[in-house]
Amino acid sequence: xxxxxxxxxxxxxxxxxxxxxxxxxxxxxxxxxxxxxxxxxxxxxxxxxxxxxxxxxxxxxxxxxxxxxxxxxxxxxxxxxxxxxxxxxxxxxxxxxxxxxxxxxxxxxxxxxxxxxxxxxxxxxxxxxxxxxxxxxxxxxxxxxxxxxxxxxxxxxxxxxxxxxxxxxxxxxxxxxxxxxxxxxxxxxxxxxxxxxxxxxxxxxxxxxxxxxxxxxxxxxxxxxxxxxxxxxxxxxxxxxxxxxxxxxxxxxxxxxxxxxxxxxxxxxxxxxxxxxxxxxxxxxxxxxxxxxxxxxxxxxxxxxxxxxxxxxxxxxxxxxxxxxxxxxxxxxxxxxxxxxxxxxxxxxxxxxxxxxxxxxxxxxxxxxxxxxxxxxxxxxxxxxxxxxxxxxxxxxxxxxxxxxxxxxxxxxxxxxxxxxxxxxxxxxxxxxxxxxxxxxxxxxxxxxxxxxxxxxxxxxxxxxxxxxxxxxxxxxxxxxxx
Amino acid sequence: xxxxxxxxxxxxxxxxxxxxxxxxxxxxxxxxxxxxxxxxxxxxxxxxxxxxxxxxxxxxxxxxxxxxxxxxxxxxxxxxxxxxxxxxxxxxxxxxxxxxxxxxxxxxxxxxxxxxxxxxxxxxxxxxxxxxxxxxxxxxxxxxxxxxxxxxxxxxxxxxxxxxxxxxxxxxxxxxxxxxxxxxxxxxxxxxxxxxxxxxxxxxxxxxxxxxxxxxxxxxxxxxxxxxxxxxxxxxxxxxxxxxxxxxxxxxxxxxxxxxxxxxxxxxxxxxxxxxxxxxxxxxxxxxxxxxxxxxx
Numbered sequence: 001x002x003x004x005x006x007x008x009x010x011x012x013x014x015x016x017x018x019x020x021x022x023x024x025x026x027x028x029x030x031x032x033x034x035x036x037x038x039x040x041x042x043x044x045x046x047x048x049x050x051x052x053x054x055x056x057x058x059x060x061x062x063x064x065x066x067x068x069x070x071x072x073x074x075x076x077x078x079x080x081x082x083x084x085x086x087x088x089x090x091x092x093x094x095x096x097x098x099x100x101x102x103x104x105x106x107x108x109x110x111x112x113x114x115x116x117x118x119x120x121x122x123x124x125x126x127x128x129x130x131x132x133x134x135x136x137x138x139x140x141x142x143x144x145x146x147x148x149x150x151x152x153x154x155x156x157x158x159x160x161x162x163x164x165x166x167x168x169x170x171x172x173x174x175x176x177x178x179x180x181x182x183x184x185x186x187x188x189x190x191x192x193x194x195x196x197x198x199x200x201x202x203x204x205x206x207x208x209x210x211x212x213x214x215x216x217x218x219x220x221x222x223x224x225x226x227x228x229x230x231x232x233x234x235x236x237x238x239x240x241x242x243x244x245x246x247x248x249x250x251x252x253x254x255x256x257x258x259x260x261x262x263x264x265x266x267x268x269x270x271x272x273x274x275x276x277x278x279x280x281x282x283x284x285x286x287x288x289x290x291x292x293x294x295x296x297x298x299x300x301x302x303x304x305x306x307x308x309x310x311x312x313x314x315x316x317x318x319x320x321x322x323x324x325x326x327x328x329x330x331x332x333x334x335x336x337x338x339x340x341x342x343x344x345x346x347x348x349x350x351x352x353x354x355x356x357x358x359x360x361x362x363x364x365x366x367x368x369x370x371x372x373x374x375x376x377x378x379x380x381x382x383x384x385x386x387x388x389x390x391x392x393x394x395x396x397x398x399x400x401x402x403x404x405x406x407x408x409x410x411x412x413x414x415x416x417x418x419x420x421x422x423x424x425x426x427x428x429x430x431x432x433x434x435x436x437x438x439x440x441x442x443x444x445x446x447x448x449x450x451x452x453x454x455x456x457x458x459x460x461x462x463x464x465x466x467x468x469x470x471x472x473x474x475x476x477x478x479x480x481x482x483x
Numbered sequence: 484x485x486x487x488x489x490x491x492x493x494x495x496x497x498x499x500x501x502x503x504x505x506x507x508x509x510x511x512x513x514x515x516x517x518x519x520x521x522x523x524x525x526x527x528x529x530x531x532x533x534x535x536x537x538x539x540x541x542x543x544x545x546x547x548x549x550x551x552x553x554x555x556x557x558x559x560x561x562x563x564x565x566x567x568x569x570x571x572x573x574x575x576x577x578x579x580x581x582x583x584x585x586x587x588x589x590x591x592x593x594x595x596x597x598x599x600x601x602x603x604x605x606x607x608x609x610x611x612x613x614x615x616x617x618x619x620x621x622x623x624x625x626x627x628x629x630x631x632x633x634x635x636x637x638x639x640x641x642x643x644x645x646x647x648x649x650x651x652x653x654x655x656x657x658x659x660x661x662x663x664x665x666x667x668x669x670x671x672x673x674x675x676x677x678x679x680x681x682x683x684x685x686x687x688x689x690x691x692x693x694x695x696x697x698x699x700x701x702x703x704x705x706x707x708x709x710x711x712x713x714x715x716x717x718x719x720x721x722x723x724x725x726x727x728x729x730x731x732x733x734x735x736x737x738x739x740x741x742x743x744x745x746x747x748x749x750x751x752x753x754x755x756x757x758x759x760x761x762x763x764x765x766x767x768x769x770x771x772x773x774x775x776x777x778x779x780x
Contacts, residue, residue, distance in 0.1 A: 019492050027502065029751075031760045178767075187763050191713040 054428030072096035077130030079104035089373030093344035105149025113166035134253035227318030242291035297349035337449035490565025503559030510550035512765035524707030532699030543675035
């Protein structure tokens with residue numbers, strides 16, 4: 001190298017003959033190209049689906065919250081968790097901070113690396129592994145829609161070292177570069193769907209303009225209505241959509257479940273497994289699948305909350321599940337609340353671990369006050385102008401009323417856990433109806449969805465225009481029935 | 484490699500090699516693989532009329548660009564390390580006779596067939612009928628070389644016939660500019676049609692493609708994986724490519740000398756355009772599997 005003449009022909013050649021010069025110019029050219037790609041990434045020109053940006057939102061929120069706000073419970077999973085566990089309710093029920101680290105469409109290897117990065121930010125007390133992460137995959141996804149989800153999960157992570165470690169585990173070689181950049185991944189939008197590009201850029205700009213700083217704990221609410229009559233009829237005619245005998249657990253599942261458990265053990269973090277249910281008519285021979293999963297879970301010696309079996313047919317009714325006959329059935333908002341409170345009770349009553357109690361922490365209260373599940377679990381401020389506080393910490397005919405309040409047409413009552421009151425209660429109340437005072441009965445039921453740990457929670461839906469002023473007494477529902 | 488084979492690093496050669504690699508990647512990833520989207524779609528479920536006609540034209544370019552890009556990358560890589568490989572394609576769609584075409588298309592293979600099949604058979608130094616037979620043998624063998632299928636045999640035979648009929652019997656030899664343009668169009672069109680046998684999976688598929696050739700069904704043109712914008716973009720890429728090849732045909736040495744010795748900004752704009760063009764307009768990612776066509780041979 002470095003010759004100034006071509007020795008064979010004796011011809012003069014250019015002055016620049018060093019490979020270093022060429023490499024330098026090549027590097028400059030590559031740098032310019034990389035700069036262009038990074039610029040487009042920063043501007044989000046090629047970002048897709050800005051309405052469903054929960055993958056990014058999850059990491060943005062985690063980095064914003066931590067380390068000032070420690071995360072106490074991390075629920076590892078995929079779409080089954082982000083639609084099936086409501087972290088704000090879980091936090092308020094247990095008096096700590098819970099987070100769904102559950103990027104849709106990912107498997108347990110992805111979760112391992114997510115957890116690894118999360119542990120660089122905070123050290124939770126409990127990590128919950130949802131078993132649907134063990135999908136029986138043998139290696140990285142190489143094509144199809146699953147790959148899009150894995151790209152979306154990978155991209156927003158910020159720890160370069162952990163991302164590099166995870167790259168060969170999560171992706172095939174052909175996806176190594178696209179994984180790092182929206183631009184490389186979605187550049188075909190430029191010619192194939194410019195409208196989509198423009199729409200997403202606008203949505204992104206709107207979001208920046210809104211400067212939305214609401215508390216985000218990883219949930220992705222998707223399904224509002226339960227199983228339709230059409231799907232119910234499929235169960236009658238076609239039978240269940242999933243056969244547990246066809247499901248398997250792979251070596252990859254074994255390996256990464258073990259790695260998560262080991263990682264947690266090393267960091268002094270408690271681990272448990274959890275299975276979120278599908279509708280009982282949606283799956284058959286679940287026992288076979290459970291036995292497969294047991295081969296991973298039992299040797300770890302960790303607790304396992306399995307909501308599929310034994311199945312709670314009363315709590316998990318058809319309104320709790322996505323209306324689909326596809327294999328992958330998620331939970332609705334109602335279903336997620338039922339599952340969340342079952343999980344909270346399991347942690348409190350069975351697992352019995354020392355979780356930090358942040359209910360007296362003013363920062364924690366400030367963070368969660370008014371958020372999903374707060375008022376169902378925690379006392380409200382005495383002077384909260386948004387509520388009509390009807391009663392607080394009073395005895396009524398030997399029954400301790402913790403709190404009773406009204407917001408718009410919603411009426412709620414909290415009684416001690418050990419109350420002898422049953423599923424349904426009837427109150428005698430004094431109420432204002434269009435500026436007139438009246439006395440009447442108010443039928444309330446134990447909430448189907450909210451099941452706080454420390455008290456019983458009853459709810460009623462009032463007629464429009466009714467404001468309850470005070471509770472006068474209890475009416476025995478059995479007495480009314482007999483009359 | 485022996486110590487004495489070590490080549491000295493020559494900046495200009497290495498730079499030229501890198502340029503060839505970049506151009507090759509652009510041709511493969513941006514143009515050939517884009518054409519493949521349309522061609523694969525039409526050959527999978529042909530629609531009578533314009534879509535089939537366009538697919539035939541597109542495949543003609545796809546094959547050329549894919550294979551010439553592959554060769555160009557190989558030549559560029561060799562040049563980077565100080566080796567000079569022979570050029571494999573020399574603007575074949577500028578050929579004005581069939582003989583001219585075969586002196587420009589897959590030059591290494593054509594030379595091999597000439598040296599090791601045609602000449603041992605007697606080459607031109609025998610009777611007229613024997614020359615015809617020799618030519619046909621060479622082309623049929625070259626067809627079989629591409630695959631053990633009747634389609635490749637027919638493809639080889641069609642191309643052998645073109646040399647015999649048009650070059651030898653009809654003595655196609657254009658002199659004026661317009662004549663050359665007409666002949667170049669004819670040679671390329673003949674080649675494009677012969678490639679139907681090369682691309683179709685079966686003989687009956689090839690016959691279907693021939694019977695579906697036409698100008699109707701304009702509306703369904705954009706239903707084969709390319710929307711209108713992308714389709715127009717592709718056409719412009721091909722037009723641009725042909726203009727560059729036409730310029731190269733006439734002034735290759737001058738153009739290269741001017742380009743590589745010009746002010747750095749003049750060189751860097753195309754360099755950057757090629758790299759960014761490949762990144763932003765290439766067909767890659769999302770699990771796309773676009774091997775070079777000639778990997779299958």
